[in-house]
Amino acid sequence: MHKTPPFLSILAVLLLVILLAPVPTAAQGNEPTDDEVNAIAKQLYCPVCENIPLDVCPTQACRQWRETIREKLAAGWSEEQIKQYFVEQYGASVLATPPAKGINLLVYILPPAAFLAGAFILLRTLRSWRQATIQAEPVVPVQPEDPYIARLEKELRRRDG
Amino acid sequence: MTQEIPAEAGSSQLPRRWGIFLVWFLVLGILGVLGFSLMRAHQGPIGIGDGVPDFILTTFDDEQIAIGDLRGQVVVINFWASWCTPCEHEAAIFEQAYQMYKDRGVVFLGVGYADTEREARAYLEKYGITYPNGPDLGTRISQAFRTHGVPETYIVDPDGHLADVRIGPYATLNEIINAVEGVLGY
CATH class of the missing domain: 1.20.5 (Single alpha-helices involved in coiled-coils or other helix-helix interfaces)
Structure with missing residues (x-):
């Protein structure tokens, strides 16, 4: 009768134990990492600490907000849902990039419009400068100064003629 | 030519x-x-004598309180936050003041500014606060009052005009009593 080597049996048991063991919560992605929390936090500003993104703000208020992000992530909320929750709770001013509606549209329209207008004005100015330079330059007939070239041209003209 | x-x-x-x-x-x-x-x-906060802006406070108990419905009563509006240490100093004395005035036509409202719900509820429980409190959803109420921070307290007269403002905390119960009596005595 064929007998299984003992080390193979041990290996099989170990494999079974590993496969059947409960997977830790962290491995399931239920416990969000600091990086995951900060990825959302850096897109938010709390009204208490103006101009400091939530991911680096050291105040207690901001710590509480980051904890809320962590809880929402753990509950399976998406980034957009979390941001929307913060907007509903604390207003649109918490967003690092304002939503593209209402007067906020100016933020998105004006800079490219100003850039295009500037480029157009620059182009027109350069074009008018160029035209002015061309008009200002006197047309000087080319006079060969080199006696050798003069002789060469004279010879060519004679041959053509 | x-x-x-x-x-x-x-x-x-x-x-x-x-x-x-x-x-x-x-x-x-x-x-x-x-x-x-x-x-x-x-612009600073709204001034004494100005009409108080309309707002609806949704309390942590899901009750809706409209300031417009409180005409004829003195209303004490306190802006606070659980992360605000000076707010803690006045939290208990506000509850004492509420107990003193709740049967005398004075309404106390607490507005939690930029706070998280769990910490706000824990704060209210810790200081035994029983008068209506709710979050400042979208920071709309604090924007309407043009507050600069917390704590700030606004006392509204029965006609809906601002009668008293305190920027910063009340140190003693007597300070709150004096402020409220001043408005009741109008």
């Missing part, structure tokens, strides 16, 4: 003039909006 401008040249100037007008219009409009925003940002 005068030189006549060709009709074509005149009509080609028209879009150019409109373009310049449009650019100036836009520039002045943007400056106007910026100026208005700056003016608003530098």
